[in-house]
Amino acid sequence: MNRNFMSVIITFTFVVLTIAGCSTSTSENKEKIVFATDASYAPMEFMDKDKLTGFDIDFLAEVMKEAGIPYEIKNVGWDTMLESVKQGTEYKGSISSVSITDERKETYDFSIPYFESTNMIMVKEGSNITTALDLQDKKVGVQGATTADTLMSDIMGQTNTDLKRFDSNTLALLELEHNGVDAVVADVAIVREYIKNNPKNKLVGILDTDNFGSEYYGLLYPKGSELKKQIDPAIKKVIENGKYTEIYKKWFGEEPDTSKLLTVQ
Incomplete structure (x- = not known):
């Protein structure tokens, strides 16, 4: 076997191995994101014995699956959650029926809305x-x-x-x-x-719709978080592909009206 032919084989083998090495799933290469929640908002998020459950918990699971991002979620108090997400050290985000408000936008970034409430x-x-x-x-x-x-x-x-x-x-x-x-x-x-x-x-x-208008929940992030642009498309997909409706019907027993969710910012 001549040297030139041997060199081609070695080069080809190296390229194949490199491609194989790059084929590791995206989620495996991504950093695990730790979310915080205040699990005292049944049926949105609450503890069932020692297990976190609720609409928000199921919804986040579907969104993160769609986004291909590994994550975990921890139960903390409301005030602790707000402060720790603002700092962005241990918790990179939260889901806890957090209403999107102009005042909060001064301190946090929000995902697109995922739930209409009042x-x-x-x-x-x-x-x-x-x-x-x-x-x-x-x-x-x-x-x-x-x-x-x-x-x-x-x-x-x-x-x-x-x-x-x-x-x-x-x-x-x-x-x-x-x-x-x-x-x-x-x-x-x-x-x-x-x-x-x-x-x-x-x-x-x-209900007093004259004095209490509609509010929209969003995922909460520290200011300048890169997660918003990674997760927003997944939220949109989950709302559009029917998974959102499945989760909503599981927890509320009725069809959701999602018409405003994808138009309200």
Whole structure:
């Protein structure tokens, strides 16, 4: 065998091996992304014994599969989640029913919207409260640093001592059960789920679309994160290919209206 022919074989073998080495799956080469969540928002995200579950958890799994990015998700408190994602060290993002607001956009980047929501008032049966404006002279429970907090601060006044801010919606809802507040304001999915799961408590949900408009949830990232451009196309694909509808029907028992999700920014 002459040297030139041998050289061609060696070169060809090297190229083949190089190509084979490059064929490793994209997800295997990508850094694992750690997301944070506050698992106190059933049915969006909550703990089932020692397992994270809920709409957001299933949705994120489908999105990250579509994006081909390995990830894990950890349960932390709401305030811890917001602060740690802002820093962008341990947690590179979060999914936790976080409403996209202009104020939050000053501190964070958001994905495209993936869920339409609104806030809802929850009271006990027999209450004379029918709208958000009826809450002005009442004791009202909200989770601090949420859009419910912002809305009720505008209606009742930022320093109103009758506006009770809690670390979680669960604590606010318990306060209503024990007559510590007259009403709780929280996301509609959370209120409806709580009423469904606690029929003996005789609770009522009140929608007030005049004072509580539509809100849109997004994945939360630190400012300048590269994840947005990587994950946004996957969110769009999951909404369009029917996977979103499957997950929505699993958790809410009805078809979602996705018409606004891909048009609202």
